[in-house]
Amino acid sequence: MRRLALPARTARLRFTALYGSLFLLSGAGLLVITNLFGLAAVGNSRAVPGQVRPSGQAALAAAERHIMALQAELEGLHAAQARQLLLGSLLALGVMAVVSVALGRTVAGRVLRPLRTITATTRRISADNLHERLAVPGPADEVKALADTIDGLLERLETSFAAQRRFVANASHELRTPLATMRASLDVAVAKPGPVPAQTVALAGRLRAELDQVDRLLEGFLTLARNQHGDLPGREAVSLGDVVSGGLAARAADIARRNLAVDAGDVGGDAWTLGSRTLLSRMADNVIDNAVTHNRDGGWIRVSATAGHATARLVVETGGPVLAQEQVALLAEPFRRLGADRTGSDRGSGLGLSIVASIAAAHGGTLDLYARPEGGLRVTVTLPLATERAGVPA
The missing domain is CATH 1.10.287 (Helix Hairpins)
Incomplete structure (x- = not known):
C-alpha cells in the first residue's frame, strides 16, 4: 500500500502545533477548574434534613421514608447534572481544540509573514537586479x-x-x-x-x-x-542540430587526422532552444573539441541532438578507458583535467567543460558528465525547449 504523504515540517506547522497545544491546554485547564468548582458547589448544596421529633412512632417512620425518597431523588438529580456538566465540558474541549488549531495557524502566519516576504524578495533578486533591497519596515526587532x-x-x-x-x-x-x-x-x-x-x-x-x-x-x-554574469547577447531561437553540425564541420580535419568514427545520425532538426547563437555555438564547439582532443586515435564519437517534452538535449559520447565518476563530476570546474593517462597528452586549458557548464546555466540548462561503465565519457547538455511562440518554425 502507498504510504500517506506527511506534510512538510515547516516553521508554520511547528508554530501551529505549539500555539494550538498551548491554547488547548489552557482550555482544558479552565474546564477542569470549572468542573471542580461546580462539583464542590453541588456537594455543598446537598441539604441535610433536620431532626424531626414527631409525637408518634408511625409519624417518625413515615418521615424517615419521605426523607430517604427525597435523598434518592436529589442524588439522581446530582448525577444527571454531573453527567451533563461532563458532556458539556467534553464538547467545549472539542470546540476549543478546533479553535486552538485555527488560532495557532493564524498567529503563526502573522508571525512568519515578514519572513515569507523576505524569502520571496530574496529569491527574486539575482545578479541582474542586485540593486534591489528588502527595506523591511517596522520596529528594530x-x-x-x-x-x-x-x-x-x-x-x-x-x-x-x-x-x-x-x-x-x-x-x-x-x-x-x-x-x-x-x-x-x-x-x-x-x-x-x-x-x-x-x-x-x-x-x-x-x-x-x-x-x-x-x-x-x-x-x-x-x-x-x-x-x-548572465550576459546573453542576441537571444533568438537556435537549432542545436545546426550548431552541432557546424562544430563537427569545423573539426573535420582533426577528426580525419585522428581517424575518428563519428556517428551523428540522431542529430534532428526539432531540438530548438532560446538563447545566444554565438554562445550556444561555442558550447557545441567546446563539447565536440573535448570529444576529439580527449580521445584515442581510431576511436569513435556519437553525437545526438534531440527534443523531449520540455527540453532540448545535446549528448556527446566517446570511448576510451574506464574513468572514475568522482573525478569526472569535477571536470565542469575550471582547470580540472584527468591528466595524460586519459588523453595521451597534456593538451587543453581545463576551461572547456567549465565554459559549457556556464553557458548552459546562463540559458537555464544543466551539464551532466557521466563515466560510461564500459569506458569513455558521456556529456549531456539539457536546455529549455523553445516553442512555436518563440519563432521556431513548425
Whole structure:
C-alpha cells in the first residue's frame, strides 16, 4: 500500500502545533477548574434534613421514608447534572481544540509573514537586479535585523559584481593589446630581409603557438566571466542540430587526422532552444573539441541532438578507458583535467567543460558528465525547449 504523504515540517506547522497545544491546554485547564468548582458547589448544596421529633412512632417512620425518597431523588438529580456538566465540558474541549488549531495557524502566519516576504524578495533578486533591497519596515526587532543584514550582504555583492564587470570590460583590450604587439614583433623579426636562422624560425613558431594558447585561455576567461554574469547577447531561437553540425564541420580535419568514427545520425532538426547563437555555438564547439582532443586515435564519437517534452538535449559520447565518476563530476570546474593517462597528452586549458557548464546555466540548462561503465565519457547538455511562440518554425 502507498504510504500517506506527511506534510512538510515547516516553521508554520511547528508554530501551529505549539500555539494550538498551548491554547488547548489552557482550555482544558479552565474546564477542569470549572468542573471542580461546580462539583464542590453541588456537594455543598446537598441539604441535610433536620431532626424531626414527631409525637408518634408511625409519624417518625413515615418521615424517615419521605426523607430517604427525597435523598434518592436529589442524588439522581446530582448525577444527571454531573453527567451533563461532563458532556458539556467534553464538547467545549472539542470546540476549543478546533479553535486552538485555527488560532495557532493564524498567529503563526502573522508571525512568519515578514519572513515569507523576505524569502520571496530574496529569491527574486539575482545578479541582474542586485540593486534591489528588502527595506523591511517596522520596529528594530529580530526580523528587521535579519533583513538589514541581508541588505548589507546584497550591497557588498553588488559592489563585488560591479568590480568584476569592470574587469571583464577592460580585460579584453588591456590584455589583447600586448599579445597583438608580441605577435607583430615576431612577424617583423621573421620577415626581415636576408636569411633568417632556422633556430629563429623555430623559436618564432613556438612563441606563436604559446601566444595562441594564451589568447585562447584569455578568451576562455572572458567567456566564462560573461556567462557567470548572465550576459546573453542576441537571444533568438537556435537549432542545436545546426550548431552541432557546424562544430563537427569545423573539426573535420582533426577528426580525419585522428581517424575518428563519428556517428551523428540522431542529430534532428526539432531540438530548438532560446538563447545566444554565438554562445550556444561555442558550447557545441567546446563539447565536440573535448570529444576529439580527449580521445584515442581510431576511436569513435556519437553525437545526438534531440527534443523531449520540455527540453532540448545535446549528448556527446566517446570511448576510451574506464574513468572514475568522482573525478569526472569535477571536470565542469575550471582547470580540472584527468591528466595524460586519459588523453595521451597534456593538451587543453581545463576551461572547456567549465565554459559549457556556464553557458548552459546562463540559458537555464544543466551539464551532466557521466563515466560510461564500459569506458569513455558521456556529456549531456539539457536546455529549455523553445516553442512555436518563440519563432521556431513548425
